Amino acid sequence: MSEQAVFWIALIGAFSVGLLYYRFVMLPWATDARLQGAVRAFGRAVELRFPNHSGLTEVVARLARRVALRLGYGPRKVRDLDMSVRLRDIGLCAIPYRLVNRRPWPEWTLSETATYDCHAEVGGAILETIPAISSHADTVRSHHAPFVMPESGGRLPTFDARIVKACAEFVWFARHKGIDEAIDQLEQGAGTVYDPRVAREVLRLARTGEAIP
C-alpha cells in the first residue's frame, strides 16, 4: 500500500474516531445539559408562580443527591434523581394562584387541601406527554405518597420518589418549623411515611449539619 494511501486511510480513521467521540461522549453530554436547562426552566416557573417555594428546589436537589450517593446511586441515577426533584412540582401550575399564595396552608379547607394534593397527579400527567422526560412521571406522581400505601394494595412508590419525599418534606419542615421538628418528623415517620433507609441517611446528614437548608 502506498504512503499516500496510508496517509489518507489514517486521516479518515482519525476523522471517524472524532465522530465516534462526538457521538458517544460529547453529544450525550450536550443533550443532557440542554435538557437540564429546560428542566431548570420548569423549576424556575414554579418558583416564580409560588414565591414561598423560592430556593427550595435547589436545597432539596442538593440533599437528594447526597442521600442518593450514600445509598449507592451511580452518577447516571443521581442525575435522573436530580431531574425528578426539579420536576416534582410542575403540576403546581394547575393549582389556583391564590390558594397557595394568599393563605397559609394550615388554614386551608379540606377541599382546598384536596385541590393542592392534585398537583402530583397533574405533574405526572404532564410529564407523560413529554417523551424525553416521561421516565420521571412515576416519581413525580408518587412524590407525596407515603412509604406504606395500604389503600393501593401495599404497592410502594418508586425509590426515587421516596428519596424526593423525605428530602423535600425535611427541607420544608426545617425551613418553616425548625431543624429539630424536621428531625422529629422524620424519626416518627420512618417505616410508615418515609422509607426507613432513606430517612436514616437524611437523619445522618441532618445530624452532621450537612442537611441543614
Add this chain to the structure above:
Amino acid sequence: MSAMRRPAARTAALLIPIVCLMALLAPAPLPWSPPIDAVALLLPILAVAASAWSDYLRISLGPWRLAAPFLGGCFVLLGPFWAIGALVAGRICGWWVRGGRISWFSETYDLAAFGFGLIVSLGMMSIGVSSGAAFGVVLVLVWRASHLFAARKVAGSIPAVFVPAGLAMAVGGLIEAGAIGWSIVAAVPTALIGWTAREQTTADAKVQQTLQALALMLQRAHPYTHAHIERVARIAERTALHLGLAPDRAKMVHEAARLHDVGKIAVDEQILDKPGKLTPDEYAHVKLHAPFGAAILEEIEELRSISEWIRFHHERPDGTGYPKGLSGDQIPIEAKIIAVADAFDAMTGGYDGGEKRPYRDPISPQLALVEMERCAGTQFDPDVVSAFREALMEESKS
C-alpha cells in the same frame, strides 16, 4: 390528485419516456478516472458534513447552504466526479438529518431528471466532450426541463437542478473511474456522519419536546391562550420575513412568539381574567409577566437570546412601555414584531372574535389594523405595522 403531485406526475410522464429512449441509444462511456490526492478525500468529506449539518444548524447561505464552497472546491480542483459524489452523499446525510422524511414530489422529480441527466452525460462523454462540459450541459438541460414541466418551486431552485444532475454524473463517474475501493473507504466517515446526525436530530427532538411542554404548562394555567400563542407565532414569523429578517431569524421569532406569555404562569389568573379595569397594584402584578417570562427562559441556554425579546415585548417606541421604558431602536425588532402580532390578536379576539378577552370586546381585523396604524410611531413601530399588514394580507390569501 393533490396540487403537489400534479407537477410531479407531469414531470415523470414527460421525462421518463425521454430517459428510456435515450437509454436505448446510449453509447459506451469515456474512460476517465478521478485523481486521488491531498484534497480528494478531505473536500468531499467536508462537503458531506456541511450538507448534513447545515440543516441541523439551520445555517444557510441561500439555497446553496454551507456545502457550496466545498462542493465548488471539489469541482474546480478535482473535477465533477468528486463534487458529485460528495453531493450525493451529502444529500443522503441530509435526508437522515431530516429524520428520513420523503417528499414524493421531489423524489419523483429527481428520479426522472437523474435518468435524463445520466444518459445525456454519458452520451456526451462518449463523443469526446469533457466531463466538466458534460456536467454543465446536463445542468442547463435539467434546469430548462424543470422550467418546462415542473412546478414553479422547482424551476427556480438551483439545488433541484444540481442534485439530479449531480447524481447522474456520480453514477457515470463511478462506472468509469473504477474507484469503488476508495468509495467504500470514504463511505465509513460518511455513514458515521449520517448516523451521528440522526442521533443529533433525535436529541434535538427531545429538547424541543421539553420546551414545548413549557407552552403546555401555560396552557394548563390559562387554557384560552393556546390558540392565541399559535396564531401570534405564525403571523409573527411571517411579519419577520416581510421585514427582511433571515428565515432562521424568523423561525426564532416564531419560537419566541410561542413562548412570549410564558411568564403568565407566575401571574394570578384571577387578575388576568378579571373583567373591567385593573387597579394599579393589579396592573403592576400583570406587568411582571414580561420579566418573569425572560427569567424562565434564561435558564435554557439556547433560548437566552430570545429571552430579551420576551422581556421587552411590551416596550413602546415612544418610551412609555414596560418593564424598562425603552424607546426606538433600544427595543429589539423581534420584540416589536411580537408586540404587534400579540396586540392584533388580543384586539380581534382571535381574528373572528371567538376568543375575546374578559376585559375587552373584540373588534374587526379591519378596525384593529386602523387602530394599529393610528398608534404607529407611539405604541408600535411603523415599519413593523406595515410589514404586519402585508403578512396578514398574505395569510388571508393563503
